[in-house]
Amino acid sequence: MNEDGDGLLVRRCREGDGRAFAVLVGRYEKPVFNAALRMLRNPEDARDVTQTVFLKVFEHLDDYDPSHRFYSWLYRIALNESINALNRRVRNEPIAGDEADERRGAEDEIASEQAGREVQRALMCLKAEYRAVIVLKHFLDLSYEDIGQVLGLPDKTVKSRLFTARQLLKDALSRNGVIGS
Amino acid sequence: MIDEKYIELIQADVDGELPEQARAELSRYLLAHPEARALRDELGRIHEVLARVTREDPPPGLRETILAAVRFRARPPVRGQGREAAWTAAGMLRYAAVFAGGLLVGAAAWQAGVDRASVFEVSEVAGTMVAGDPVSRSAPVDSFDVALDQVGGTVSLFGSPSMRVVQFDLDFRGPADVVVAHDGEVARFSGFTGESAGRNGRYALVLDGPGSMESPVQVSFVVDGRTVQTGTLHAAAPH
Numbered sequence: 001m002n003e004d005g006d007g008l009l010v011r012r013c014r015e016g017d018g019r020a021f022a023v024l025v026g027r028y029e030k031p032v033f034n035a036a037l038r039m040l041r042n043p044e045d046a047r048d049v050t051q052t053v054f055l056k057v058f059e060h061l062d063d064y065d066p067s068h069r070f071y072s073w074l075y076r077i078a079l080n081e082s083i084n085a086l087n088r089r090v091r092n093e094p095i096a097g098d099e100a101d102e103r104r105g106a107e108d109e110i111a112s113e114q115a116g117r118e119v120q121r122a123l124m125c126l127k128a129e130y131r132a133v134i135v136l137k138h139f140l141d142l143s144y145e146d147i148g149q150v151l152g153l154p155d156k157t158v159k160s161r162l163f164t165a166r167q168l169l170k171d172a173l174s175r176n177g178v179i180g181s
Numbered sequence: 182m183i184d185e186k187y188i189e190l191i192q193a194d195v196d197g198e199l200p201e202q203a204r205a206e207l208s209r210y211l212l213a214h215p216e217a218r219a220l221r222d223e224l225g226r227i228h229e230v231l232a233r234v235t236r237e238d239p240p241p242g243l244r245e246t247i248l249a250a251v252r253f254r255a256r257p258p259v260r261g262q263g264r265e266a267a268w269t270a271a272g273m274l275r276y277a278a279v280f281a282g283g284l285l286v287g288a289a290a291w292q293a294g295v296d297r298a299s300v301f302e303v304s305e306v307a308g309t310m311v312a313g314d315p316v317s318r319s320a321p322v323d324s325f326d327v328a329l330d331q332v333g334g335t336v337s338l339f340g341s342p343s344m345r346v347v348q349f350d351l352d353f354r355g356p357a358d359v360v361v362a363h364d365g366e367v368a369r370f371s372g373f374t375g376e377s378a379g380r381n382g383r384y385a386l387v388l389d390g391p392g393s394m395e396s397p398v399q400v401s402f403v404v405d406g407r408t409v410q411t412g413t414l415h416a417a418a419p420h
Contacts (some may be wrong), residue, residue: 021251033239047240054247071324137196138231144198163192166227169401174255 006070013061025054028071030080031140031157039082039128039134041120049107056081072149075140079150083128115178122172130165183217184210191217195224323350325412331355331404338398338414347386347398347414358403361386364396 006027014146030052036046056077057064123131136147147158160177173179182192190207193199199207211217321337331343334351347361359370 018248018251022244022248025247029239029244029247035242037237043237043240049242050239050243051250055250058251092360106304113235115230116235119230119234131385134231139234139236144196148367159189159192163188166192166224170223170227173227173230178230 007066009062009102010066010070012065013058021058024057024070028074029054031071032074034139035075035078035135036082038120038123038139039079039131040085041124042129045085046104049078051084053078068149069146072146075136075142075150079132079135080104086128118173118178120175122169122176122178125172126165126168130161130168133158133162133165134169183214183220187214187217188220191221192224195221195228210224227410322416323414325400325414327351327402327410327412329357329402329404329409331409332359332402336400336412336414340415340416347400349386356404360408362399362401 006024008023009020013024025086029050032038033046033050036053037043038051040046040049053074057074064070123134132151133147136142136150142150144155144158144162147153147162151158153161170179187207187210190199190203190210193203193206211221283298322340324335324337327334327336332351332353332355337348337350339346339348349359361370395416397416398414399411400414401408403409
């Protein structure tokens, strides 16, 4: 455990130092929110999941095994909560956020926003297990080893799943005209 | 057809995880196999597209909402009822966690410097309340109705031996503030508008001050700077 970083903060949290938890939330609020957002698409759901994740982390700090990286544990909770939220969604329910996206698009055609919408649309075509590896690799910048820790998978499986996920994503992006087929 | 071994190396190269000792071997393979170069380019394009996607900032107030909820959890058990206090606190945390989305009110509570209360939005409450939650399984101790142009609904007080919760089932049709006075403290929750009605419904305010078990709770609704309705919730409902 890195005692100068997350590990130290976790230890201080366990000792009852609320400020240490505030630092952890500040450090990981954005990646957790973005992971949830890319898994769920809907910002409201992503916000709810982010809150749930940190509350669960706080409740279960004693269960955290300090021999693993804190963020691996945190991101695992984030993905699980995102998948739970996906499962709670009513099937075929229209995904909120499209309308807002279109409205925003009419006002501001910034390239990154356009890319974001298209990528998000393509991501939503993937099964959650494939979306998860894309999110971990590209939005949380994790290594294969870290992804393996988060998902509880061996390195080899991480690589093959990532490759399949990218092929599926490429197909979806090609259908949307974002990249050539 | 690309050998599986080289597919793995190409992907590792694009991901910046290619072992140094494999670099020369991959270079030779790429030179000899155009389909391998095409795959590398294709993976590179996917990387570029994904890199263009903006990392969004979390909604304002989210951090404060989280910390407000955690602060409640962090308090020590009260009045020698440690076991039950801890249990109910965990229940309330789940209560807050399940319904989350307390951004609006949570942020207001934080900004107002409310030190002994945490407030959560609890919309979508029906059917998803956790088993054993003190609020879900008990009847309100006291309640009153609100019927104003700007807001309508019910405000209820629930209690367990170690905690009390004011629950707001409200439909905001226009701008209104909610002022809660309890145990010598006053907290004002502002920012409710008709627009917030899309996700509104149920909010909960957790009271955990030392006098919270007995003191009445006064709830006022303020519209355009004027108090238009005030109701008082009693720990023991008046007979």
